Amino acid sequence: MTPTGNEAMEPMLEQHPFLRGLSKEQLSALAQCAALSSYDMDDYVMRAGQPANHCHLIHKGQVAVTVHEPRRGHVVVQTVGEGGVLGWSWLVPPYRWCFDGHALQATETIALDGEKLRAAFDADCCLGYEMLKRFTQVFGERLHAARFQLLDVYKN
Amino acid sequence: MPRNATKPEVSSPASADGGAASMAEPMLPAPYRIQRQRREAHDTFTLDLAAADGGRPPRFAPGQFNMLYLFGVGEVAISISGNPGTPETLQHTTRAVGSVTKAMEKLRAGDVIGVRGPFGTHWPTDHARGKDVVFVAGGIGLAPLRPAMYEILRNRAHYNKAVLLYGTRTPSDILFKRELKQWGGNFDVDVYVTVDRATGTWRGNVGVVTQLIRRSPFDPGNCVAMICGPEVMMKYAVDEFRRRGVDSQDIFLSMERNMKCAIGFCGHCQWGPNFVCKDGPVFRHTDIEHLLNVWEI
Ligand SMILES: Cc1cc2nc3c(=O)[nH]c(=O)nc-3n(C[C@H](O)[C@H](O)[C@H](O)COP(=O)(O)OP(=O)(O)OC[C@H]3O[C@@H](n4cnc5c(N)ncnc54)[C@H](O)[C@@H]3O)c2cc1C
Numbered sequence: 001m002t003p004t005g006n007e008a009m010e011p012m013l014e015q016h017p018f019l020r021g022l023s024k025e026q027l028s029a030l031a032q033c034a035a036l037s038s039y040d041m042d043d044y045v046m047r048a049g050q051p052a053n054h055c056h057l058i059h060k061g062q063v064a065v066t067v068h069e070p071r072r073g074h075v076v077v078q079t080v081g082e083g084g085v086l087g088w089s090w091l092v093p094p095y096r097w098c099f100d101g102h103a104l105q106a107t108e109t110i111a112l113d114g115e116k117l118r119a120a121f122d123a124d125c126c127l128g129y130e131m132l133k134r135f136t137q138v139f140g141e142r143l144h145a146a147r148f149q150l151l152d153v154y155k156n
Numbered sequence: 157m158p159r160n161a162t163k164p165e166v167s168s169p170a171s172a173d174g175g176a177a178s179m180a181e182p183m184l185p186a187p188y189r190i191q192r193q194r195r196e197a198h199d200t201f202t203l204d205l206a207a208a209d210g211g212r213p214p215r216f217a218p219g220q221f222n223m224l225y226l227f228g229v230g231e232v233a234i235s236i237s238g239n240p241g242t243p244e245t246l247q248h249t250t251r252a253v254g255s256v257t258k259a260m261e262k263l264r265a266g267d268v269i270g271v272r273g274p275f276g277t278h279w280p281t282d283h284a285r286g287k288d289v290v291f292v293a294g295g296i297g298l299a300p301l302r303p304a305m306y307e308i309l310r311n312r313a314h315y316n317k318a319v320l321l322y323g324t325r326t327p328s329d330i331l332f333k334r335e336l337k338q339w340g341g342n343f344d345v346d347v348y349v350t351v352d353r354a355t356g357t358w359r360g361n362v363g364v365v366t367q368l369i370r371r372s373p374f375d376p377g378n379c380v381a382m383i384c385g386p387e388v389m390m391k392y393a394v395d396e397f398r399r400r401g402v403d404s405q406d407i408f409l410s411m412e413r414n415m416k417c418a419i420g421f422c423g424h425c426q427w428g429p430n431f432v433c434k435d436g437p438v439f440r441h442t443d444i445e446h447l448l449n450v451w452e453i
């Protein structure tokens with residue numbers, strides 16, 4: 001992983017679908033928590049059990065969210081691509097990843113520092129509430145998708 | 157737009173072309189010889205058929221189906237999966253699920269089956285002119301959509317973007333791999349494939365097909381969506397299109413119900429006020445919205 005400085009982060013944040021519609025002030029608060037990260041193909045963006053220090057907004061590339069199952073090896077739960085959001089374990093204690101995140105191709109993310117984000121949300125409850133609504137929507141979608149996969153709709 | 161706006165504009169589909177079941181005798185299967193049986197996936201196969209009397213198969217419109225009769229076993233409704241631009245060979249792609257389709261899977265080149273049709277409404281390829289076209293297919297649902305894709309590619313200049321979103325259970329269940337590669341490779345169609353379960357060396361999308369709708373490149377204000385797959389998948393696909401602002405008038409689905417006569421006589425396929433065999437299988441969402449969330453009618 002190669003973290004770079006957070007200058008020029010604001011326009012990138014503004015363009016990311018997850019943050020669309022946030023005010024200039026809100027984007028600038030988030031820019032304080034942001035840095036660009038890049039990963040080569042097959043790098044791990046996150047590792048289950050490790051401290052969850054970041055939330056990743058995918059700018060380019062694709063990441064497979066996997067879980068290790070002793071008999072089946074790494075099972076891909078889903079893939080998250082450009083415009084997607086990866087990881088919420090930074091939001092709730094004990095702040096540890098539940099899944100592995102494995103770059104399927106060269107990937108760039110906007111990495112938002114979890115600790116700074118929590119502090120920014122506490123300092124500005126409007127921003128915190130707005131972001132929580134957005135994350136809740138992502139949780140809802142993931143839950144929905146997981147149930148759908150469990151239904152195994154294509155099975156005869 | 158009238159409710160039956162998707163009814164075929166092709167002249168009487170089982171026509172004077174000869175060879176196949178005439179619409180004058182729509183209950184009488186015409187004998188067709190299997191030219192080729194091709195395996196598409198472990199449980200899915202395509203039959204290329206030619207009229208046993210050497211005539212041309214009747215013209216069909218994308219989305220229509222035939223009743224295929226396996227002598228001594230039974231009859232099943234199967235959509236036509238071939239190219240409407242090359243009508244001399246009739247193609248059907250079937251998933252072997254039960255008594256008739258499993259017996260049909262064992263047929264080989266030279267064997268004869270009975271064919272009645274084509275029946276039903278078709279995909280709105282005319283209504284889609286000048287618009288983006290978004291196909292959403294789940295599993296075997298790609299087969300009934302394939303003729304519409306062929307039609308759009310044949311008249312590519314009349315349409316804006318063409319997007320295909322396709323979901324299957326695993327990578328080995330993906331149908332028409334060669335065409336998918338070709339369509340995507342021509343830069344004529346944006347093809348996105350996803351699987352529910354990744355296996356082997358798969359490095360593509362994993363997740364449900366409806367999630368692709370959210371980030372795929374089409375104009376919600378000027379598009380037509382054509383959806384075919386398991387009913388639960390189609391319901392969620394409609395929700396995603398509606399969330400993106402696509403008008404219910406521009407969403408079309410292909411429905412399945414058990415069929416017997418396929419000509420609106422027996423009532424076997426009745427679904428609310430509709431007979432799926434003649435008012436469908438392709439319906440405009442606005443016309444069936446009230447039926448989609450009813451679990452027993
Ligand atoms: C308009 C229309 C178009 C169709 N187009 C196609 C097509 O292009 N390709 C295709 O493969 N099928 C298509 N079907 C579905 C096909 O008609 C059925 O799969 C077939 O009738 C099953 O007959 P069977 O005797 O083999 O199975 P049955 O013995 O009747 O059923 C055996 C088992 O299979 C299950 N089953 C039955 N139908 C389905 C189904 N549709 N999907 C999953 N499980 C099923 C039953 O619940 C049962 O458990 C279409 C149906 C309709 C109404």
Ligand code: FES
Nearest residue numbers: 416418422423433
């Ligand atoms: S199958 Fe007989 S009415 Fe539709």
